[in-house]
Amino acid sequence: MNTAPDLNLPTATAATDPTKAAATPRIKLSSHGFSIDHPDPELGEQLLANALGVADRDAMHGILRQLVKASVNGPKPDEVNLAFMISMVKSIRPRDSIEAMLVAQMVSVHLMAMRCAYHLANAEDIGQQDSAGRALGRLARTFPAQIDALNRYRSHGEPAITVQNVSVGDGGKAIVGNVTQHASVIVSDKGPVSAAPAARMAAKRKAQA
Structure with a gap:
């Protein structure tokens, strides 16, 4: 028998989780507030928490209340605006509470x-x-x-590292030009050059001295 996921667990679940593939429930607005339109209330909350990128029920309701208020069209919240905002948040896929808050601000x-x-x-x-x-x-x-800000946060704020001076031993290879390293990717503006000729030239000068 299938059971509803635990809202206290992180939302970074495996791609095979059926709640990830299920459609995000819509929100019904009323004069008393809002409700999640889903036949299984607990599963509906989990699906919405996944869409908003939060880990528990309190965070989900907090972000949702803020989106409801931001969706206002005229004197009252608008279901069409709200559905659009939730869809945009889901498409950006916030991965934790910081991203959830930032993405909610972005769509607002x-x-x-x-x-x-x-x-x-x-x-x-x-x-x-x-x-x-x-x-x-x-x-x-x-x-x-x-x-x-979202891109910097997702890359953990890693700055690019530029290496200009490289010491190379006999038989090694040097990269001529500036080398920029970021997120474990190294990019050079020129190809590798063998260090062997330079080593032989130094040895020849030493023998002639």
Whole structure:
């Protein structure tokens, strides 16, 4: 008999986990709040936790409440906006709570930027145009900064290491040019050159001295 996954376990489960392949449940909004639309409440919570990249029920409800509030269209939250935001979070695949919070901010900033773009397109006077344009500009600059922050966090903030001076013994090989190493990848702007000719030349000078 199949049992629902434990919400206290990390979400980094194997790809064969059936909850990973299942569709993310939708959220129903009401005057009293929201609910997860799934026939099995516990499994529905696990599927949503997986989509949001969080490890437990409290974190899932916290992120979800924030997305609900950010989805507001006019005076109340919007189910279409919310479904879009959850889908975007799922597609980015946050892997822990830090990424979950950052990705939730990213989709919220995108939604607000598009809202500002709408207001800019429908501005009725210069004041509205300037206000919407400034807000859109700030949000548009924030979004790529968030992408950069997510990329840095996922790479553990490893800086590139440039090696310019290399000592090579007899019979070895040297790489001529700058070598940049990042995330265990070495890239050279030129190919390898044998160190043997240089070693023979040094030996010849020593014999002539």
